[in-house]
Amino acid sequence: MSHAVRAAEPAESAGVARAALTLDAGEAADLVARLSRPPAERRWTALATDGGVVMASMSGKDPQVGHLDLLAVHPEAQGEGRGRALVRAAEEWLREQGARQARFAGNPPCYAWPGIDVRYTAAACLAESLGYERYHVAWNMTADLLGADLSVDGDLARLEKSGVVVRAAGADRDRVAAFVEEHWNERWAWEAVQATGLHYAERDGRILGFAAWGARPAWFGPMGTAPDARGLGLGRVLLRRCLAEQRAAGQAGAQIGWVGPLRFYSRAVGARAERVFWLYRRDLA
Structure with a gap:
């Protein structure tokens, strides 16, 4: 036919x-x-x-x-x-x-x-x-937003003592996108601009890491930390900040797309590997 x-x-x-x-x-x-x-x-x-x-x-x-x-x-x-x-x-x-x-x-x-x-x-x-x-x-992980511990207060206090501040991007979104393009690629930078929510960490005016959600509807990502800022625990804080916003927006769960480090997401928010492509x-x- x-x-x-x-x-x-x-x-x-x-x-x-x-x-x-x-x-x-x-x-x-x-x-x-x-x-x-x-x-x-x-x-x-x-x-x-x-x-x-x-x-x-x-x-x-x-x-x-x-x-x-x-x-x-x-x-x-x-x-x-x-x-x-x-x-x-x-x-x-x-x-x-x-x-x-x-x-x-x-x-x-x-x-x-x-x-x-x-x-x-x-x-x-x-x-x-x-x-x-x-x-x-490839695979996605799923985070249960209703049952996950997304608290960050203790981490934020610890980071502040070392001069690190975590913010939600507003008018400075293009500045964050420039950081993303410099350290990763223009595709992630495009997603950072398009994202519903975008958070970043900085110290002395220098951006150290970022995380975004909603660039792909209802999904979390991308996220990354500059090489010389790894080990500070920024990823966990930025991840939880984004997922908390997704929960506040009415989502019961979030897809973490095209995942690499399974162990990180599993330990940070109890995410589980679920969708396989x-x-x-x-x-x-």
Whole structure:
């Protein structure tokens, strides 16, 4: 069965995503909106069939790699080849943009997920049936905000004795973003600017570390401490400050995305490894 593919309308994409992405239904519309407002240098498209939508993008960082950022088919329209048609259409658009490889993998800094959540089994099966190879695994941790100890008063008093002050970024957000870009990269800096909440630590006017939340809807991250400031306990304080804000905003839990140091988050807030993502790629002929 053939399915006509056309440009997708935002409301249509959000509706299909909300129905299909059962693990992320509450933020599906926000994800579509986020992917529709990427950094200025990014090229992207949204394509649809009746009952299905795909979003794809190209990043200026690697002009030969394209990303399939979101694929959703309404439950009532599944099993009829719409997902396959949408992936093929997205691949054709990526070829036109100069891509030599397509990936089911997050395109930082503006992405939906690191890859395909293993619980979206049909999507993983589709990717593999189309010749995509699994090349990496990523995971998220979940912090229970209702039960976690997020207190920082003792830590703040200890830090103040050594001249370190922890603040919430306001008008100085661009200054924090400049620190993030200097020590990490422009993708994290973009997320720092876009984040709902941004906290940082400084001493004598010099920023030492930062943490953000809400750059990806409802998620925590990114965060980092300058190399010469590690060992002061800044990460734990900045993490807890952000999670406390998320709790105050009405969240019962927070996703810590694309995690590296499992032990740190487990010890700092009792976070547990939960969501696992498979990253796929395929060379485009």
